[in-house]
Amino acid sequence: MNALSLNHVRVLLGGQPVLSDVSLTVGAGQFVGVLGPNGAGKSTLMRVLLGLVKPVHGTLRVLEAPVARGNAMVGYMPQTRALDTLSRLRGYDFVACAVNGHRWGMFRLSRATRREVDWAVGVVGADELAKRPLAELSGGERQRLLLAQALVGRPRLLLLDEPLAGLDPRYQNTVVDLVAHVRRELGATVLFSAHHITPLLGVLDQVLYMGRGRAVLGSVDEVITGPVLSHLYGTPVDVVRLGDRIFVMAGNAPAEDAHHVHDA
Numbered sequence: 001m002n003a004l005s006l007n008h009v010r011v012l013l014g015g016q017p018v019l020s021d022v023s024l025t026v027g028a029g030q031f032v033g034v035l036g037p038n039g040a041g042k043s044t045l046m047r048v049l050l051g052l053v054k055p056v057h058g059t060l061r062v063l064e065a066p067v068a069r070g071n072a073m074v075g076y077m078p079q080t081r082a083l084d085t086l087s088r089l090r091g092y093d094f095v096a097c098a099v100n101g102h103r104w105g106m107f108r109l110s111r112a113t114r115r116e117v118d119w120a121v122g123v124v125g126a127d128e129l130a131k132r133p134l135a136e137l138s139g140g141e142r143q144r145l146l147l148a149q150a151l152v153g154r155p156r157l158l159l160l161d162e163p164l165a166g167l168d169p170r171y172q173n174t175v176v177d178l179v180a181h182v183r184r185e186l187g188a189t190v191l192f193s194a195h196h197i198t199p200l201l202g203v204l205d206q207v208l209y210m211g212r213g214r215a216v217l218g219s220v221d222e223v224i225t226g227p228v229l230s231h232l233y234g235t236p237v238d239v240v241r242l243g244d245r246i247f248v249m250a251g252n253a254p255a256e257d258a259h260h261v262h263d264a
């Protein structure tokens, strides 16, 4: 079974192509690292898979079905996390929002919902954190609850948009291990976007590297190469391996954060 199949998908935003012509197939259960510079279309791709952005051309299927908004089989951790307005909530109630369709505030949880939320909170090891108000939690601790929220309903596909943003290297590893654990627990397919590949090297099956409206999917050795990345960045790129770390360099600078590339 395929978790995703995209066939010549073209997406315009503000009249500009963000995805020019993307075709790819991801098998069920794969852990896919989604890489690429700022503006490459990583978040847009996830929004397309959620049915929030419609392609102008091409076809796509998610979990062997047409894209449907609000598909309970798809869990999503968005990149933009406006948590401040929610911060008076206890962590537990925040996770439960996923079930109650964001009608947070006063609500009673059914026994089934409570069981589901308990499970999600338990999987990410946040039983104690969940008792505290979000306002009191650190960024990394909130990240854990956001992941729990994406897990509610036990999705078959997890779209995690930059779960490592703002985390220190040690905590990055904790979150990566957590997602790997969750994937095994659920048997789910994971799309995990990030700016650096190194933290994901131990867990990913495939890399989806995006740039200039294009996307290349394959193993690390197939995709993280000078020629492939130079093509995606539209500028000469070197790949430097240092022990178990990989750096993508354009000129003297790390390329992964520095460039904002657009399709011409």
Ligand SMILES: Nc1ncnc2c1ncn2[C@@H]1O[C@H](COP(=O)(O)OP(=O)(O)OP(=O)(O)O)[C@@H](O)[C@H]1O
Pocket (backbone or CB within 6 Å): 013, 014, 018, 036, 037, 038, 039, 040, 041, 042, 043, 044, 045, 079, 262
């Ligand atoms: N609503 C919109 N209207 C017009 N352009 C948009 C809109 N949303 C996104 N874009 C543009 O689409 C491109 C891709 O954006 P996207 O957020 O998918 O990139 P990204 O790869 O997730 O980048 P980052 O690493 O910064 O998160 C960007 O150039 C962005 O400015």
Ligand SMILES: [Mg+2]
Pocket (backbone or CB within 6 Å): 042, 043, 044, 079, 161
């Ligand atoms: Mg993004």
